[in-house]
Amino acid sequence: MLNILLVEDDLDLAQTLVQYLALEEIRCDHASNGVAGLHLMEKHRYEALILDLNLPRLDGLSACQQLRARGDDTPILMLTARDQLEDKVEGFKAGTDDYLLKPFEMEELVVRLRALARRRSGQVQRLCCGDLEMNLSEKNLTRGGRSIGLSPTCWQLLECLMRASPAVVSRQQLEQAVWGESPPDSNSLKVHLFNLRRAIDGPEEPPLLHTVTGQGFVLKCYENFKE
Missing domain, CATH: 3.40.50.2300 (Response regulator)
Structure with a gap:
């Protein structure tokens, strides 16, 4: 419903x-x-x-x-x-x-x-999750005032996750969002997600990007989250 x-x-x-x-x-x-x-x-x-x-x-x-x-x-x-x-x-x-x-x-x-x-609005120009903020019109990303640089692929992955947050996004949905009907080998997504996690989740910051076993990935503020 x-x-x-x-x-x-x-x-x-x-x-x-x-x-x-x-x-x-x-x-x-x-x-x-x-x-x-x-x-x-x-x-x-x-x-x-x-x-x-x-x-x-x-x-x-x-x-x-x-x-x-x-x-x-x-x-x-x-x-x-x-x-x-x-x-x-x-x-x-x-x-x-x-x-x-x-x-x-x-x-x-x-x-x-x-x-x-069936879709989220494309009109919004600022996406937020906790202290992580993505400005789509200015193409910049910050977390707690810290500027973050991303590759084009990591940017697409993060935008997909932020638009869906706090819902879980499956591996297939992420691959579709970035590569369409021609996804690369199975390790490519894993590598890009590793780089994305390293970029947005600093060593002294609560993690935002989480793996949900058997379901996919979610961008969400969790306290004491266990994967």
């Missing part, structure tokens, strides 16, 4: 959407303003976010900008009654992934949600 968040101040519309999505086996939390929506996003992980453009306390564009600024890559579907091109351009600049104009058909909403939920 998909788990999404709806941020909509029209309570009648929100109730209708929550009930309809439940019939489609989509669990939907609801917030009635932008500030409450951001609070829920801090506490829970959602597969997608439905965000109304015109919201009290904090509008949809500002909420979207704040989410992307803090590295949240949840796919965002913006609801709006505005159909002008410049409004859509501003929305995409703020970090939204898709638009749906009001009024809309429920079936179209479900189709768009399911499509968005």
Whole structure:
């Protein structure tokens, strides 16, 4: 079952959407303003976010900008009654992934949600895990203020792991992300992961890159993690 968040101040519309999505086996939390929506996003992980453009306390564009600024890559579907091109351009600049104009058909909403939920957003430009920060627009990586240099392959591996974090990424998924349908010999990934681990996990820093036996690899802040 998909788990999404709806941020909509029209309570009648929100109730209708929550009930309809439940019939489609989509669990939907609801917030009635932008500030409450951001609070829920801090506490829970959602597969997608439905965000109304015109919201009290904090509008949809500002909420979207704040989410992307803090590295949240949840796919965002913006609801709006505005159909002008410049409004859509501003929305995409703020970090939204898709638009749906009001009024809309429920079936179209479900189709768009399911499509968005299959991926994380490519709009986010800053990825974080603990004190490790990857700036995609400036192509730099730091941990606790320490600048880290990576090879192009290690950068791709780390970006894949950071976008998925805290979920486990299988060996096959990592190979697909870097080499597509033509993976190299079986030792190549092992060597690159060794180099990546050495680069991001300093001797006096808590480890972030972990091997999960039989499943793959995960980038996560663990206390007393045992492989």
